[in-house]
Amino acid sequence: MLRKKSYWIILALVLLSIAVPLWLLLPRDPDAANDPWETVPAKKIKTDHTHLLSGPFASGSEVTVACLACHPDAAKDMMKTSHWSWESEPFKVASRPEPVRLGKKNAINNFCIGIRSNWPPCTACHAGYGWSDADFDFSNEELVDCLVCHDHSGQYIKGDAGIPEKGVDLLTSARSVGNPTRENCGSCHFRGGGGNAVKHGDLDGSLYFPTEDIDVHMGRHKFLCTDCHQTTDHDIKGRAFCISPGAANQIHCTDCHAEELHKDERINRHVATVGCPTCHIPYAAVKQATKVHWDWSQAGQDIPEDDHEYLKIKGRFVWEKNIVPEYRWYNCTSEHYLLGDKIDPDAVTELNHPNGDIHDPRARIMPFKVHRAKQIYDATYNYLIQPNTAGPEGYWTKFDWDQAARIGSEAVGLPYSGNYGFVRTDMFWVLTHMVATKDKALQCTSCHGENEKRLDWIQLGYSGDPITHGSRKFTANH
């Protein structure tokens, strides 16, 4: 009987008659949200270089030559990137006849202001060896520093002009190389502006081994920098807003996360106006205080010094921790002050104004750490001066602003009138790190209503709280 086909057909028909209606009529599970893990690259496997390098290495360049023996294109690829060139691709600016390249090489900020004439100490963070003056050979492959990003020995330290410090064991360092860790990136990026946690507000030493309270990606999910800053042929994704004017090669939260992934429809409606970091980075400088105010005009006095209060060489500071960010419209591009641009000495000059406004469909409200400073400017020509601070004749040695201004202006190629003053400047640092766990995200009452009032509606261009006045499509007040 078991062999008869017709019996099995009847049985199959019976089972299908039940299974098909059940399958059709039973409710489906709601679509599983896109799994963000699908876009996170797999952790690369480290190749042990212990037996591949024999040394001895007398200088960093000798290490580089050894690296290039097996990785011949590495230096070439590296030299195309901004970690090497310290400047961007050329871009058009309204105030200049020709396209401009902007980068650490020639930019100005309101921290230590600029690197020209100050190369040796500033270029300690250059991914190369020997940039000690304006004549650095950017075409020499052997000057590329492989170890700063690839060293895993922990004892590789760069000094002035990027030369490894005395006592660094280059062989150990070379043998230890692997894919960049947080220590590699953080050794420079956490310490911008002259020390740990000074500059960014969302990048500091607490991110070496953060708990999930500090950053959920790096803390709970053990992300390395390179998991978001994905790299192909040394081209590292992500743009430093303070330097880069454009939006290409940018990292977005939506590279991994679905855009409208909130269970609450009302929150999903915010996505078109509010950037992800606004709600998910409720505070900057969560663990370690960051510098929020730097008054250069007070420098030079012989009064008690404190790294967090006053230094003779630098002036007076204010540091803050657990900062409530300031919010601006931002469409991923910004205006940059270029040396020589005129300023209004009675107003606050924004060195890198975030572009975007309430009418710009690409703009979102984003959180910023704002660094406010008073820095030196030419009172006759009305532009900012990039002073010479380091070196034997610099301000940090001679405490002479006039001389510092003269040397610095010569280095950047701008005339100096001899008449200097100090003017207020602001600099905006968009917050993208120190993402909080989702239960710490902002609530409705953080921005709307009379409670926290994180957003200044009028300043953002609304006529009032959109909850009562309507969305930006309807109520822009200009």
Added chain:
Amino acid sequence: MRRMSHFLPAALLLVGLLCSAAPGQTMHPVFYLLDEQGGNVLKTSRAVSPAKTCGQCHDTGFIINNTTPGHAAWTDQQAAPFARLKGEGGTTQADGQSGGMNCFLCHLEQPNNSARLAALTSGQAEWAATATLEGSGIVVKAPNGWQYQRSSFNSAGELLPEKARMVDPRSHHCGYCHGQVHYQATAPLLLQAGQPEQWTTFTTGQVISPQKISASGINLAGKEMLDRSWDIHSERLLDCVSCHFALNNPAHQQADPANQPDHLVYSPRRLDISEYLHRPSHILAGSPVQQIGAGGTIDSPMRRCEGCHDFDKAHPWLPFKARHAQSLACETCHIPQLYAPAAAVIDLSAVEAQITYRGVDGSGDVVHTLVEGYKPVILPRKQGDGRVKLSPYNLITTWETRESGQVRPYAIHHNVAHGEFVVRECSSCHDKNSMLSAAMLVASPRSGGSLELWQESDGVLPTGQLLERADGLYFAADPGAAGFYILGHSKVFWIQWLGGGILLLTLAGIALHAFLRFRANKKHKTSAEQTRLVYMYEAYERYWHWLQAIIIVGLILTGLTIHAPGRFGWLSFAAAVRIHNVLAALLLLNAFLSLFYHFASGKIKTYLPEPSGFFNQMFSQARYYLSGIFKGEPHPFEKSLQKKLNPLQKMTYLVILNILLPLQIVTGILIAGAQAWPEVSQKLGGLGFLVPFHSLLAWLFAAFLILHIYLTTTGHTPLASIKAMISGWEKVPLHPEEK
């Protein structure tokens, strides 16, 4: 009034022009502060009379007569349980004079409630309204009374504009009397428990705050996991007056849809704003007594949940939406737990009132003890439209004397949860331990004293029993007594015993019969009978038979899960219901098609009993089964293509297919149909009758199934009939004539 009348057109103009007033701006004109005789207090230095002061523009006579009771003065009924708690004076007294209105308490931006309470409790009730102005710079408390500050008035004797800022009541205004309201984002919430003046928090533990519970400063068990706000509506920036609006407020007024023509969706006609400002009703939606038009019903125009939320769209995942909406108030699932302590027992029998709280572990200073929160008890409440819905309550026992006490319910409508904190599991209610019949502690163990439950109060019915347990007296809610039958939870025990008994008897009988046959077979080896093969069952018959069989088994198995989801947990309750319904629909379809087939092919005849001699045939068949079969006798009835069923079978199938199966189908449809046609199901007995009946029939079907399978073994060989139902061919013993 006369003085200010020319201001009104100007005010209207302002309304039109200043639509985009900056936040925090009010447009209230300046005014004199008047005393009870109508004189300017700057001259008379007497207490401010809000009725006279505000009466310069607003019709305070109308307001006083149209105020939610308690907002002017506490009525004795409301004050009674707590009168002794408050001590002498206390807030049972009316504020001020004439009607007790203190407009400033609710309409000043920052009124001084503690100064007001101090005035009331120190016997200076007539200065209570004046005291409310303390701290604003208008009046200052001096040792010999209150002194008005000239600097807050202009040269004409009117209050300066910045002092005359009158606003719509915000939640913190309501909180002065009603309960704890906490809006500061950065300050962690700390409980202010144990204050009877904060009525709502005291009686139910409700706290109004948009802050996350995990961000509070309370010693609360499991706080880190409570990543939700205290109250979702306050988080979404609603105020008390968003739902408890003044009944004639033109911004919130909605025409009663019952009074509108069907085709009109919205009526723009409403009270003019200046008329409203002149005569604002202070009867707030949701007050226990609303006398406007509807004659004091509980649910007069009131912003209930359904006024803003669309139930169907909000719960796309919920099966039997209408059924849940009919039986449960939204609060039952959306306020599953309160996280602040609430009063549980108030003992007024001693000199000093003793209050015991629930939701707190241990006694002592509530600020430091471990707060655990509590789950409300679910009670049926008759709403204004006559419907009874289950809603959450706290119960407070008041011992007036050591011997007698009363348990009273206090409604819970706030602290609505959101998302994962809402009850979503079917098994929360559809299970042996259902939250709908949970018990609440109402008295600690003590000797003597009798507790009585409340009479119907505010529509809440005292359905439940007082249970004595080791750690005290509990009130156990009984939704069944209020007419609610909850699948998977409610049980009718005699049905279970009866049905189970029949099943067991069947099993026992079969076991005995089989044993006897087995023994008899050994004794009388059946001689190899001659048989012939008959094509008894064609393909369709076999198909519908096995489909029916599997469906019925499936229905029984899923039915068991629905009946007792805990014990028969092979499926979740929700899955069992869904599969049961799909299978039931398939059964209906299968049965109908089969019936049609039988009629169309004429095979229905096999089921019809022959008219003459039927009962005799039935008896001879029965005799065969009961004795002949053991003796190796042949079947009294020979099976053939035309006569497939013996008389007993015909009888059985007649009953099964014409009575039991239709009844089961109809009761099943009515149970599922309680969702769509609740009145029909209700008229035909309601779930409380239909479900137990359906269960009893299920027992009978199960018994039949076992009996049927057993009886198929009584063919030529034990497996002959089963094989025949698979292959279609049956070995039929030759009739003596045929041999």
